[in-house]
Amino acid sequence: MNEGKNIAFDVAAFLANPGLGRKIVQLKPKQVFFSQGHAADCIFYLQKGRAKLTVVSQNGKEATITLLSEGDFVGEESLATVGGLRLATATAITACFALKVQRDEMVRVMHEEHSFSDLFLKFLLARSMRIQADLVDQLFNSSEKRLARILLLLAEFGKPGEPETLIPDITQETLAEMIGTTRSRVSFFMNRFRKLGFIEYNGRIQVHKSLLNVILHD
Numbered sequence: 001m002n003e004g005k006n007i008a009f010d011v012a013a014f015l016a017n018p019g020l021g022r023k024i025v026q027l028k029p030k031q032v033f034f035s036q037g038h039a040a041d042c043i044f045y046l047q048k049g050r051a052k053l054t055v056v057s058q059n060g061k062e063a064t065i066t067l068l069s070e071g072d073f074v075g076e077e078s079l080a081t082v083g084g085l086r087l088a089t090a091t092a093i094t095a096c097f098a099l100k101v102q103r104d105e106m107v108r109v110m111h112e113e114h115s116f117s118d119l120f121l122k123f124l125l126a127r128s129m130r131i132q133a134d135l136v137d138q139l140f141n142s143s144e145k146r147l148a149r150i151l152l153l154l155a156e157f158g159k160p161g162e163p164e165t166l167i168p169d170i171t172q173e174t175l176a177e178m179i180g181t182t183r184s185r186v187s188f189f190m191n192r193f194r195k196l197g198f199i200e201y202n203g204r205i206q207v208h209k210s211l212l213n214v215i216l217h218d
Helices: 011-016 103-112 114-140 143-154 172-179 183-195 209-216
Strands: 022-027 032-034 042-048 051-056 062-068 089-092 096-102 199-202 204-207
Touching: 011 042, 011 114, 022 032, 032 042, 042 103, 062 114, 062 143, 062 172, 096 103, 103 114, 114 143, 143 172, 143 183, 143 204, 143 209, 172 183, 183 199
Parallel strands: none
Antiparallel strands: 022 096, 032 089, 042 096, 051 062, 051 089, 199 204
16 A cells, blocks of 8 residues: 555645756746747746736737736646647746646646645636636726726735735736727826826835725726
8 A cells, every 4th residue: 555645745835846847937027938839838836926928919919818926827728738839928027936847747746636636626717717707897898997907906906815005017008908908098097096096106006995996886
């Protein structure tokens, strides 16, 4: 009988430390985890920092499709098929620390350790719900409400614990890409939010809970 199987698998330790088929990587702001169209052979777990996923169309237009924060996996498409390609580019917004896990090791631990596969399934479900919420937001809400929602997400309102009210450095161009409007409209709404006391500028953007009023107001 294999006594090693009696030892409970430590998910937190697995995601925090390097080991067989996995290593810790450090990225500077604007450095890429992987690029669209490259081989998808590993997955990343973001330990610290903020990042974004972008896609580029055939005519060269770039769009930011989601923001990533601590505790997120990125590059999960590598698990779908062997020899697949990246569907997007993942780029660090702030300095990032991440665990890079090779595809074979990720598949092994998911098959062998139910506690880990449960965690990963919960992440995938949460991401699916986020994508649906983003789609509803894009279809039915005004650009002002979409901007307010993005700022609140960046400030991590709604997550357990105290929210991070100082958001990472992000350009108005990136915000405009994410909500489907122009940079000038983003600038207009940001100035309005500031005058109403919903946000503050002091080198970085500070978001107040009162910004929720923009989303809740019909």
